[in-house]
Amino acid sequence: MIKFLLVGLLRDRHRSLFPVTVVSLGVILTTLLYSFMSGMMNDLIDSTSRFDSGHVKIMTSAYHELENQLPNDLALTSTGSLLASLKKSYPGYDWTARIKFAGLLDVPDENGETKSQSPVFGLGVDLLDKSSHEVERLNLRKALIRGRLPEKPGEVLLSDKFARKLALGLNHKVTLVSTSSGGAMAVQNFILCGTVEFGITAMDNGAMIADLSDIRFALEMPDGAGEILGFNKSKFYSSENAGKTAADFNGKFFNPQDKFSPLMLTLEDQNGMGEYIQYADSMGFIIVGIFLIAMSAVLLNAGLMSGIRRYGEVGVRLAMGEPKGHIYKTLIYESVLIGILGSFIGTSIGLLIGYYFQQVGFDISGSLRNSSIMMSNVLRARISLTSFYIGFFPGLIATTLGTALSGIQIFKRQTAQLFKELET
Amino acid sequence: MLIIKLAFRNITHAGLRSWLNVFVLSFAFVMIVMTEGLYDGMLQQVKDAVVDSEIGGGQFWQKDYDPFDPFSIENSHSKIPENLLLEIKKGNASAVLIVTAAIFPRGHVQSAVLKGIDPSQKIVKMPTYLLNDGSDTASIPGIIGSRMAKSTGLHSGDYLSARFKNINGTFDAVDIRIVEVMNTDVQSIDRDQIWIPLKSLQKIYRAPGEATVITLKKDVRYYPSGEPGWTFKNHDYLLKDLNDTVRQKKVTASFMFILLLGMALLAVFDTQVLAIFRRRKEMGTLMALGMTRKKVVLLFTFEGCLLGILALIAGAIYGIPLLAYFAGTGLNVPQVATQAGISIGAVLYPKYSIQLYIITSLILFISVVVVSFLPARRITRLKPTDALRGKMA
C-alpha cells in the first residue's frame, strides 16, 4: 500500500510537492534555529576558550594561585615531555603551550639607544609551527590590519593603535624589556611584521603577540610555559569530556604537596564559566522548546489545510464505497510519508546550510567594524547530534497530527449527502 | 468596507486554523521584542552600573591620565581647577586622586593603584561613607571590590601594606585596613585598586588639593568650560567598548529573528496558498457578483494582513503581561566576566521601548502583507467562469 500511496504522491504534484515543500521549509528553519542557537551559546565559551581558558588548561598550582599577576617564575617547566605525553594520552585534544607576560616595549633610535618606552602586555603562542592551529584560533588573519603574520623567528605583531602611538612602521625594530623567569631584566629584539586589532581597548592600547620560542628565549624559559591549553578537536567544548580528561590527568600528574606539579582545570573551573554554561543550556532548551511548539503549530496547520483541501477527493472515495476507516488510514499514512520525506529533505538541507555556517561562518563585520582577535565577528552555527533529529518533531509528528485532526471530518460526513455536496 | 467585513468573517470562521496562525505570528513577534528587550536591558543595566558607580555624567581627566598606561599615572595629577572645585563644593562633582603602589598581600609584591575619594561624596554609588571609619588611627581605611579581594586573598578587617613614592620621589608605606569588600558589576572600580579617603591620600602623597579624575554628577547638564590641563571625556568615549559589544551581540541575535520571522511567514504563506487554491469557487462567485479582480486580490491580501493585525493584538494581550513580568522581576543570569571586562549583574532586567515595539510590529506587518499578496497575485489571472467551476487557469 505504501508503494501505491507513494506513486500517488509522486504523480499528483499538488498533493505532494506543496506539502513536502512546506514541511521541508519548516524543518530547515527548525534545524537552522537549533544550530544557530547552539552556535550563539557557544560564542562566549568559544572566545573565552580561544583566548584565555582553553577547553582545559594546565598550570602549576602556584601559577594558578597568582594567575592574574602572570608569575612566570612559577611556570611549568619541561613542557616538551608533558606535551608529548598529553598528545599520547589524550589524542582527542589539540595541545598548545602559551606564555603570557607583561613588560615594556622599548623603541630604539638610530644608535640603538632608547627613544621611547611603553608598557605592553604580551602573548607568546606557537605561530611558526605548521601543525599549530593558533593562527586560526586567535583569528589572527582576519584581525590583521597592516603587514603580515610572523613567518620567521624574531617577528612580532603589535596592536595597530599601539604601533601608531609609538610611530612604528612595518619592519621597524622594537625591543621587549620584561622580567625573566629568574626575575632579571629580560631583553629581546623583534621586528614588527604586522599589526592587529584586538577589539578591546585595554589590549589595543598596548599588546603584542610573538612566537612562543622567541618568548621562551627572551624570558629564559627553555621548554617552559605559563600554561598549556587543550582544545577538543571537534572545536566544541564538551563539559563531560573535559571533566573526565581533567580528573584523569590530575590523578596521574597533580600532587597537592608540590606547588610546581601540573594542575588541569576545565573551562568551567575558570572565570565562573561553569554557571554560565548551565544557564546557557537551560535558556537554549527553553527557546528551542518554544520554537518547536510554534513550528509544530505551523505544520499542524499545514496538515489541517491539506486535509481540508482534499475534501472533494475524500467525498468521491466515500461515494465509491471506500470505508471511512480505510480512507482515514491512507490519509495518515500519506502524511507520515510526507512528514518523513519533508523532514528528511528539510534536515538534509538544514544540516548542509548549518554545516556551511559552522565551518565558514557568517561574517557580520560588514555591519560592524573590522574583525578583531577578541570579537571574531563571525557568526557560527553548531551541528550536534540533536541537529540531526530535532526537525523530525515538528516535521513528522505535527504534520501527521494535523492530518489526523482534519481527517476526523471524514467520519462526520453522511454518505447520503455526498453527491449533493459534490455537485456544488 | 465590505472587504474588511468579509475578510474578518472569513478569518474568524476558519477557527482553529486562523488561531494557530495568529498564535505563531504573535509568538514570533513577542519573542523578537523580548530578545531585543533583553539586549537593550542588558546594555542599559551595564551602562547604568558604570554611570552610577564610576563615570557619572562624564569625567574630566588630567591631561596625562591614561588608565591603560600605568606609566602615565605617575604624572597625571594636578591641582583641581577653581571652576571644578566650585562644582565639587556645590555637590555636582567629586575628585579622585590615583597613585600607583606596590602592595604586599600574603607577603608577595603585587602592583595596584590607590584611589583617593571623598568619603562623603554622593556622586557615584560606592559605599565610601565607610571610609569615615576612624576606629584605628594607625592605619588608613580602605575599600576593595570582590574581584580584588579574590585576587589578593583579602577580607574585610584585614590589613595590608602599600608602598609608593610620593611626588618628591620619597618612598612611603602605609598600612591599609580593609573596611569593606564591595560587590560591584563594574570591573574598572574593582580590579587592582584600593579606595581610600582622598584627604589621606593627598596627605601621604604630599599633593594637597590635587586630583587625577573629576567625575561629574550623573544628571548634570552643565559642563564646566574647558579647563587647561584637563580634558572632558563624555559617555560616548567612556562607554565605547560596552556599546561595541552589545552592538555585536545584537547583530548576532538578528539572525535568530530572521528564522523566527521565516517561521511566521511560512505559516501565513501556507495558509494563503492553500486558501487561494481551495477557494476558487468563492472567488468566481465574488467576481460573478461584480467584484473586480483587484478587489478580490485585495480581499485575500487583507485576510492575510488581518492575521498579522490579530497577531499583534494577541501578542499584546499575552505578551505585555509576560514582558512586564520579566521587566519587573528580571531574569537570573549567572555572573560571568566577558573579555571586554564587562560583567552582567545577577539579575537582568529587560527593557522595552516604544520604538522597539513599533519597529518590530512594522517589520512583521510588512512581511505579512508581502507574503499574503504574493500568492494572491495569481487571482488576477483567474477567469471568473473557470473559477466558478473550481478551475485554476
Add this chain to the structure above:
Amino acid sequence: MKKLTAVFIFLLSGFAFAQAPSGEEILKHIDKNLIIDRALLNTTMVIHGRAGTRSVKSKNWIEGRDKAFVEYTDPPREKGKKMLKLAGQIWNYIPEPTDRIITISGHLLRQSVMGSDLSYEDITENRKLTDLYNAKVTGSEKMNGRDCYVVYLTAKQEDITYYSRKLWVDKERWLPLKEEMYARSGKPLKMSEINDVMRIEDRWYPKKMTFRDLMQTGGEGTEYMIDSINFHVNIPASQFTKAALKK
C-alpha cells in the same frame, strides 16, 4: 693661668673623648672606608627566587660615588651584559644579537637588578649621606658581637628615596654592620647587613653583605660577595662612557 688653661683644655678634650662622635663624624668615617677613588672589584651575587637560587658574577669598575661600570661574566646567559651608572643615570647593555642600550628610567628603575632584592633605584642614589640626612647618634648596641653606635638619619630635604635610616656602625672599624631604610611613615622598607669584613691596606671593607626587602615576607634576601678588590688599577676615562658598553 697658663696651667689652668692647660687643665681646662685637657678636661675639655678628655670630655670630648669620652663623648661619642657626632653623627656627621661617623658618616665621614664610613665614607672614608666605603668611598673608593678607583677600584676594580670581582663580585658574586646570590639571588634567592621563588623558583630557586642562582648566582651572578660580575666585574665592577668604580670611580668615586658617581661612576660605575659593571660587566657580567657568569652564568653564560648573563655574560656580556653591561651596566653603566653616571651620576643618577643608568644604562643597560645587552650584547649581540640583541645589541641594545636600554635607558633605565621611570618605571624600569623599580625593576630589580638581576632578580635580586636590590632595585635600580637603590643603586642610583649617589649623593653623600651627609648632604641628604641629619645624623644623630641615639645609643650603642651590640651587633654580631661587635660594639656599634646606633645612628639615626632623617632627611634634610624632600626629594629623597628613603626618608629615614638607622645604622649600626662598628665603633672600631667604621662600617655600618646593619642598616634599615624607612618610609616616610616610619615603616621599615629595606635592610642591609654586612656579614663579613676584610682589611685592605688601611681600610675595612665589607666582604659579604645581605640585602632584604622587608615588605616581602619569607624572602631570603640577596647575598653580595666581594671576591677580590684592587685599588691600584688604571681606569681610562673612556670606561665610563656609553661607547664602552658596546665594546
